Amino acid sequence: MKPYLYTQMAALETSHWWFVGRRRILTIVLSTFTDLPSQCNILEVGCGTGGNLGMLSQFGQVYALEPNEKALELADQKGNFDIRKGSLPNDIPFDIQTFDLIAALDILEHISEDFECLTTFRNLLRPNGWLLLTVPAFPFLWSTHDDDHHHKRRYNKANLQHIVQEAGFSQVMVTYFNTLLFPLAVSLRLINKTLHLKGFNGEVALPATLNTVLTGIFASERHVIKHCSLPVGLSLLLLAKKAS
Numbered sequence: 001m002k003p004y005l006y007t008q009m010a011a012l013e014t015s016h017w018w019f020v021g022r023r024r025i026l027t028i029v030l031s032t033f034t035d036l037p038s039q040c041n042i043l044e045v046g047c048g049t050g051g052n053l054g055m056l057s058q059f060g061q062v063y064a065l066e067p068n069e070k071a072l073e074l075a076d077q078k079g080n081f082d083i084r085k086g087s088l089p090n091d092i093p094f095d096i097q098t099f100d101l102i103a104a105l106d107i108l109e110h111i112s113e114d115f116e117c118l119t120t121f122r123n124l125l126r127p128n129g130w131l132l133l134t135v136p137a138f139p140f141l142w143s144t145h146d147d148d149h150h151h152k153r154r155y156n157k158a159n160l161q162h163i164v165q166e167a168g169f170s171q172v173m174v175t176y177f178n179t180l181l182f183p184l185a186v187s188l189r190l191i192n193k194t195l196h197l198k199g200f201n202g203e204v205a206l207p208a209t210l211n212t213v214l215t216g217i218f219a220s221e222r223h224v225i226k227h228c229s230l231p232v233g234l235s236l237l238l239l240a241k242k243a244s
Helices: 003-012 017-033 069-078 114-124 144-148 157-166 182-194 208-219 221-225
Strands: 041-045 061-066 082-085 099-105 125-136 169-177 235-242
Touching (some): 017 169, 061 069, 125 169
16 A cells, blocks of 8 residues: 555544444454354454454454554554564465464455465464455446555455365355445446546545444444345455365
């Protein structure tokens, strides 16, 4: 990502509707669908400025990997976590078969070698270990947001499932999410693209009332995802288990 975005992210991720809503959804997914041991090791790859570390620590001992020095410095301020400098897919400062859960939250889209990353995750997981992924959805939604964040691609459900299975994982659940705001977001992005406008990427502080409303809308999807997959959305969420 562009360097200024790390400072911006650190300032927003505690309360911004998108970060808060995603954490609530991921908490429900991990609580509902996984059988993590009580004393488990968790690795977040590409932890950024550390906004997810506290949420993940509800489920076990959290470790993290981050290539950017500025992001790592900001993440170190989030608590007593073992955060190491490294990068995907090959510069990994951890031993193989160390972790019960690996979380790669909006990471794969940044890396050219996404399949190699997935095989690296498989090697780092213990037998029956879990993989939690989120990625941006639908190539037609490409915008200046993707350019600013140095994305390589956006995914659809079929190609994400395929690459994960080819890398040696058994899919447990997959769903689109950020669905309720999908029609509005699609409309705005298509208008921006048609009129060649830079557009609004949403990563700014909002008035408190609006932020609360958007948080409630986005986070409410967790109640649906517990029971069924959502058919469209701005993002994809996939939970998989290391195949035998």
